[in-house]
Amino acid sequence: MIPGLTEPYCIGDDTSEHCYQIIDTKISWKKASDICKHYGGNLVIIESAEEQKFISDLMKNIKFNVSGLWLGSDKLYPEEQRSWANGDKFSYLNWEPGEPNSHVIDENCVEIHTNDSRWNDVRCTELNGYICENSRT
Ligand SMILES: [Ca+2]
Numbered sequence: 001m002i003p004g005l006t007e008p009y010c011i012g013d014d015t016s017e018h019c020y021q022i023i024d025t026k027i028s029w030k031k032a033s034d035i036c037k038h039y040g041g042n043l044v045i046i047e048s049a050e051e052q053k054f055i056s057d058l059m060k061n062i063k064f065n066v067s068g069l070w071l072g073s074d075k076l077y078p079e080e081q082r083s084w085a086n087g088d089k090f091s092y093l094n095w096e097p098g099e100p101n102s103h104v105i106d107e108n109c110v111e112i113h114t115n116d117s118r119w120n121d122v123r124c125t126e127l128n129g130y131i132c133e134n135s136r137t
């Protein structure tokens with residue numbers, strides 16, 4: 001388990017289980033991704049409204065120091081090649097209104113806001129907390 005804010009929260013059953021852990025240490029996307037991988041998972045990939053709801057419900061119970069948590073994509077641009085870090089296309093979206101806007105050049109990474117659980121594109125060198133996902137199927 002990663003030293004962090006929360007214990008892993010899991011959903012699923014013996015054959016298919018997803019566990020999430022939220023960490024509110026401020027680090028870059030790459031460092032966050034490396035830590036998740038070191039512990040056998042990856043930065044969270046949100047594939048459905050159900051998964052989004054599970055995560056936003058978790059977040060509601062936490063008092064955050066950070067305003068954003070990294071999600072598992074550093075491949076937002078160019079837009080026609082947009083995908084999660086594992087290459088999967090986005091199957092569900094929860095952007096803030098007006099996002100993604102690539103406001104600063106190369107807003108290639110995705111954060112989820114801790115106040116409303118909506119997504120924003122942001123530079124990968126910004127410092128955020130993060131959510132790791134470990135899947136077992
Ligand atoms: Ca997932």
Ligand SMILES: [Ca+2]
Binds near residue numbers: 100101103107
């Ligand atoms: Ca943005």
